[in-house]
Amino acid sequence: MSEHGTRRQVVVALGSVDPALVVGHLPAGARFVQDPTPDDLRAAVGAVVRADATVDVALLDRMPDLRVIARTGVGVERVDVAEATRRGIAVVVTPGAGTNAVAEGAMAMVLHLVKRLRATTDCVAQGRWADRGALVLGDLDGATIGIVGYGRIGRRVGRLAAAFGMTVLAHDPYLTGPTAQVDGAQLVTLGELRSRANVVTLHLPLTPQTQHLVDDEFLAALPTGAVLVNCGRGGLLDLDAAAKALADGRLAGLGLDVFDPEPPQHHPVFDHPDVVLSPHVMGLSVGATRATFTAAARGVADVLSGRRPAALADPGWTFPDSSTHTQEEL
Numbered sequence: 289m290s291e292h293g294t295r296r297q298v299v300v301a302l303g304s305v306d307p308a309l310v311v312g313h314l315p316a317g318a319r320f321v322q323d324p325t326p327d328d329l330r331a332a333v334g335a336v337v338r339a340d341a342t343v344d345v346a347l348l349d350r351m352p353d354l355r356v357i358a359r360t361g362v363g364v365e366r367v368d369v370a371e372a373t374r375r376g377i378a379v380v381v382t383p384g385a386g387t388n389a390v391a392e393g394a395m396a397m398v399l400h401l402v403k404r405l406r407a408t409t410d411c412v413a414q415g416r417w418a419d420r421g422a423l424v425l426g427d428l429d430g431a432t433i434g435i436v437g438y439g440r441i442g443r444r445v446g447r448l449a450a451a452f453g454m455t456v457l458a459h460d461p462y463l464t465g466p467t468a469q470v471d472g473a474q475l476v477t478l479g480e481l482r483s484r485a486n487v488v489t490l491h492l493p494l495t496p497q498t499q500h501l502v503d504d505e506f507l508a509a510l511p512t513g514a515v516l517v518n519c520g521r522g523g524l525l526d527l528d529a530a531a532k533a534l535a536d537g538r539l540a541g542l543g544l545d546v547f548d549p550e551p552p553q554h555h556p557v558f559d560h561p562d563v564v565l566s567p568h569v570m571g572l573s574v575g576a577t578r579a580t581f582t583a584a585a586r587g588v589a590d591v592l593s594g595r596r597p598a599a600l601a602d603p604g605w606t607f608p609d610s611s612t613h614t615q616e617e618l
Contacts, residue, residue: 303338380587386571393570401541434485522548
């Protein structure tokens with residue numbers, strides 16, 4: 289109880305959350321619990337949820353007063369959004385916070401693979417200077433990048449690629465209409481993209497329609513020696529197909545920041561010298577992490593204060609009658 293006799297609002301972390309990044313953006317007087325007990329879960333009206341936390345019916349049953357879930361990111365594969373909406377719980381997402389960081393990460397992987405930085409490092413570190421003449425380094429200038437998924441991150445990748453002198457192709461099943469260009473990219477069919485692109489980056493959400501979108505057929509259509517980077521969702525790519533494409537030279541390099549499941553079990557493709565890996569951290573730069581948690585905490589504060597949050601996983605969510613009271617009225 290607060291000094292005014294009103295109940296303090298409890299907001300819990302589901303997953304690893306640094307309190308310093310969220311407390312200052314929650315409603316005044318709210319109590320943030322980093323490691324919630326069962327009693328804290330029962331009392332919680334808000335939750336800041338990391339990507340590795342599962343919010344299913346069983347957990348929702350343990351949180352009867354919950355009014356808002358704020359996901360630090362945009363993926364909600366582990367959140368039962370439909371059930372949350374049915375119960376009147378808002379599921380807030382934080383698009384945009386990690387856009388630049390993920391796009392930079394994708395381009396970092398592209399550069400690493402095209403410039404063969406693992407091979408050049410080994411050449412020097414292992415005392416094989418004389419072997420440098422056998423290294424074949426590629427160029428971004430004049431190459432074509434195909435961006436699959438042309439939302440915020442895809443468009444940022446396109447702008448960065450254009451600055452390197454690349455031709456930018458994009459395919460997005462959610463973009464329709466007669467527009468031939470968007471933000472400097474040529475909008476093309478998936479078939480045209482994979483027949484022309486020397487570099488392909490993936491930035492789609494994972495749905496039943498996009499599961500294993502990149503399979504044997506997709507990879508067989510790429511120009512020989514293409515580079516593929518996945519910073520979208522692990523399930524977009526069939527790893528067995530990628531391993532075969534690396535073995536037969538169809539792929540010259542593969543970059544993975546995402547996996548299915550996470551953490552992944554070891555796959556033979558991980559040992560290939562032309563593969564670069566990161567543990568789903570490209571969106572977790574210092575600046576992006578701060579922005580993501582700030583956006584999540586503000587989303588919690590909006591709902592608890594009776595304001596509609598900026599971004600919702602289910603745009604059709606509306607305030608239940610019992611949830612429209614502001615903090616001061618509680």
